[in-house]
Amino acid sequence: MSLSQFTMMKVFPAALGTSVVSKAIFHALRPNDFEAIQRKRAADPSHAVVLATGGLLLGIGMDISGLCPGSVYVQLGAGIPTALPVFWGVLAGSLLATALAKPMV
Known part of the structure; x- marks a missing residue:
């Protein structure tokens, strides 16, 4: 970077x-x-740890991929070559987090 x-x-x-x-x-x-x-x-005292860990993982992922997962659909539409693996990584990470997380509400 x-x-x-x-x-x-x-x-x-x-x-x-x-x-x-x-x-x-x-x-x-x-x-x-x-x-x-x-x-x-x-x-919930663990909430700060969860947020910090999530932010750390997001930052590491953005640095490694060079892309922001929030705009991955735009990147796919623009034909950015690295967008497809980032999309699959975001999808896999989201599914894993959903499987491991307890509901907030």
């Missing part, structure tokens, strides 16, 4: 802004549900 273009670092603030706005809307429309989810997450 050369850290020369910082493309993803330019995209992340937009994603963060979208997340903040969507959470604010959810909180305004369904405050009781929002608070219940926040309390449940805060009460």
Whole structure:
């Protein structure tokens, strides 16, 4: 990784802004549900470890593949050669995580 273009670092603030706005809307429309989810997450001490581990794995995968799994469909449509293995990796990882995870709600 050369850290020369910082493309993803330019995209992340937009994603963060979208997340903040969507959470604010959810909180305004369904405050009781929002608070219940926040309390449940805060009460689970393993939640921080799970998030940190997931972020670490995502970052490693992005660095190794050079692609962001969030935009893999666009990359497939654009014909980027490395998009197909990333797609299969994302799919396999999602299925594995679903099989291993306990439900949040």
